[in-house]
Amino acid sequence: MSDEEMAGIESRIAPPDLTCPRCKNLLPSGLGELVCSMCKAEVKVEHEITRKKWREEKVSCPECSKVLVCGVDQRPTNLQCAACKSHFVLKPHRPKIEVSCPSCERKLRMNKKPGKREIQCPACQVEFRISF
Numbered sequence: 001m002s003d004e005e006m007a008g009i010e011s012r013i014a015p016p017d018l019t020c021p022r023c024k025n026l027l028p029s030g031l032g033e034l035v036c037s038m039c040k041a042e043v044k045v046e047h048e049i050t051r052k053k054w055r056e057e058k059v060s061c062p063e064c065s066k067v068l069v070c071g072v073d074q075r076p077t078n079l080q081c082a083a084c085k086s087h088f089v090l091k092p093h094r095p096k097i098e099v100s101c102p103s104c105e106r107k108l109r110m111n112k113k114p115g116k117r118e119i120q121c122p123a124c125q126v127e128f129r130i131s132f
Contacts, residue, residue, distance in 0.1 A: 007062045007088040011075050014093035015050045017112075018043075026114040026132040029095060031074070037114045062088050102128050 018027045023039040031050060034043050051073040058067050061081040068081060075092040097112040099119070103126040108119065116131040 007086070008076075008091050009059060009062055009088060010091050011054070011057060011059075011093045013050065013053045013057055014095050015045070015047055017095070018045060026112075028114055029092060029112070057090075059090060061086060097132075099130055101126060 015029060015031050017029075019025060020027050020036040020039060020041055020043060022041040023036060025036065025038040027034050027036055027043060027045065031045050031047055034045050035041070036043060054075060055071055055073045057070045059070055059079075060067055061084060063086040064081060064084040066081060066083040068079070070077070070079065070090060072079070072090075075090060077090050078087060079090055080087050095112040096109050098107050098109050100107055101121040101124060104121060104124040106121060106123045108121065110117075110119075112132060114132050116129060118127060118129055120127045
């Protein structure tokens, strides 16, 4: 069974937001060897507090709802429930951010990804650019 077909749940723990030491833009979320999406710099990111929280994170099995301790310090990771033996993927947390439309000031919520994005406000149809 491929990762796309396997049941999955999202972790509740995200690593800290960090900026690229070269261009000062937001780095992709994660730990380990990361590549800045703006300047392509390779950055090694370690955060032992996040790794410890990941190991101790409690998740519910998507099949039987039994609470499990993850025990693994990386995301994504494949897990197997000890009770029902089902396999599932614990996916990385995708942080959200709220931005305001510069025209109508409506609050828009979106996934926080590094780089520049073109946004069209669903309320007033004004297009604007944001960068992280």
